[in-house]
Amino acid sequence: MHKISTIQSLFVFFTIVVFFISSCNSNNSPKDALTKKEQLGRYLFFDTRLSLNGTKSCASCHSNKMYFSDGYRKSITSLGENVPHNAPTLINSKFLHYYDWANPAANSFAIQIKRPLYGNHPIELGLDKSIIGLQRVFSSDSIYSTLFKAVYGIKDSLFTLSQIEEAIVAYENRLISFSAPFDNGKMDEDAQKGFTLFKGAKLNCAKCHPPPYFTLASTSINIDSVYSNTGLYNLDNKNQYPSDDIGLMTYSKRVTDNGKFKIPTLRNVMQTAPYMHDGSVNTIEEVIDIYARGGREINYGKYKGDGKNNQLKNKLITGFDLTQQERKELLSFLNSLTDTSILTNKIFQNPFSNQ
Ligand code: HEC
Ligand code: HEC
Structure with a gap:
């Protein structure tokens, strides 16, 4: 008698576990039917x-x-x-x-x-x-x-x-969606090296774009971490972004927030050109050039100025040298964030x- 009830309760327990696991899957898998x-x-x-x-x-x-x-x-x-x-x-x-x-x-x-x-x-x-x-x-x-x-x-x-x-x-x-090669352990050697670069102290990308979401806007609620000035503009070298689009300052009214925009995710980024809040950067190569330079220089027109010298730029963006091979690795890594499913x-x- 005692034995049977143990077996019975084991069976009930097992059924509950199976049910629990399958219902977890159905909540998490984006392939499942919609309500x-x-x-x-x-x-x-x-x-x-x-x-x-x-x-x-x-x-x-x-x-x-x-x-x-x-x-x-x-x-x-x-x-x-x-x-x-x-x-x-x-x-x-x-x-x-x-x-x-x-x-x-x-x-x-x-x-x-x-x-x-x-x-x-x-x-x-x-x-x-x-x-x-x-x-x-x-x-x-x-x-x-x-x-x-x-x-x-x-x-x-x-x-x-x-x-x-x-x-x-x-x-x-x-x-x-979390089925990119990055998630599936399917990164090739270049992509893995690129990930190491991405996280390393030379590039500092992961400080603002940390995995698994690749944006601090998903891991932090601190406004000072979530929004950054990346030195895209420096109008007349007066630390200003274009006056009709000054970013976080529009809301906070703090002068030091001029040019701060939300850190975007980098998942699927190879597929979502053009880039930045105003779409002013056409290709991923140009994005890397701007970070490598430590800011964007605009030589002519109404937005003239060197973003590298924008005093409100985030201190992590200082510029760096990349070899051709390292650049290739970084791009392979960014490619591994594309989820074709x-x-x-x-x-x-x-x-x-x-x-
Ligand atoms: C200080 C934080 C910070 C660091 C460090 C940083 N980023 Fe960003 N990144 C941002 C912000 C903020 C934006 C949006 C800027 C804007 O639109 O004005 C951005 C935009 C981008 C974009 C454009 C994405 C899109 O959808 O438009 C790419 C690509 C990117 N970063 C890659 C990188 C890489 C690669 C590195 C390392 C070399 C890096 N970032 C380092 C904060 C950072
Ligand atoms: C005319 C083009 C356009 C239409 C239509 C549009 N969006 Fe957008 N959406 C944008 C742009 C541009 C942004 C960025 C807005 C900004 O920061 O000024 C955005 C931002 C967003 C964001 C924020 C994403 C993030 O990463 O912060 C969400 C969510 C969103 N839209 C959902 C929707 C939904 C839902 C609809 C339909 C009801 C919609 N959008 C219709 C262009 C559009």
Whole structure:
């Protein structure tokens, strides 16, 4: 009797362990099916009907085909205007403590999403102007009628804006990916040497771009660590960035924050050119040249000045010499951060072209 109950309880224990392990997997693996709410968010993310004139969706500027960036220096809104900044990837943004390039107030997806949806400076999607029309359009759309009913129990697509936001945020939370060669132990010898360089005291890259997220913005909440001036500008050698885009100083009003921008992730970075907050650096080679020089020199035009001498530049950026071989290794390492499964993983694809 005693023996049987031991075996029984062992069996129950074993079953619980198996169940626990399998449910952990299903929460963590991005390949797994989306919940209904996440699925709704996925449709909305890719739906151009969310913009006031039906031209743009979140995915227009965060394209799954471009690792959730857009390839422009500065993204283009539904009205054809440029936004002030380069569109960052959204892969693994879930782990960031701060969103956007220099706005510490945007510290959650829920807060951040209001800018592209309703922002006026400039209008990006312009959703607030079209919600009633949108309800009408979606009520005759079988996918949305079904999903809104399943998720929120709403008839005739009489959804609210906050439900739309909530569903998109749920989808953003599923844009997770850690299957690059770096994660799979598939780095070649050059890439491994490049990683050693990346972490070493000569380059100091990992001080600001530490693994596994490759940005301090995911591992620190300290604003002074998360935002840095990397010496891209030094207008008239007066330690200034262009006056219409001075970074963290816009929010903090501290003069010493002029030119500080959020440290971006380097995951998939080889696929997300052009670079920096304003997209002003075209290639990864140029990025390395700028760091090697200890700042960017601009010789002509209204942004003339040598960023190397910007007194507000972070002290870690001092410049260094790289041999051709070391440069090759560093590039191999950065290449090992590309997770090509993003291009095929079904949950990242446009649901409208997958029907
Ligand atoms: C017109 C192009 C455009 C559209 C449309 C757009 N975004 Fe963005 N997105 C950007 C740009 C540019 C930034 C950087 C903003 C900044 O710092 O000024 C950004 C930043 C973000 C960030 C912060 C990422 C990070 O690393 O800090 C998130 C999250 C985001 N967008 C989600 C969305 C969602 C969700 C939508 C749809 C509701 C959307 N975006 C629509 C261009 C766009
Ligand atoms: C002091 C912190 C710091 C150090 C050290 C640092 N970075 Fe950065 N990195 C940043 C910040 C901040 C930005 C964004 C700057 C901007 O847009 O104004 C950035 C941007 C980048 C970008 C552009 C990414 C994108 O999506 O636009 C790349 C690539 C990059 N860094 C690679 C490196 C490498 C390689 C090293 C080492 C040689 C390095 N960084 C060292 C803070 C740092």
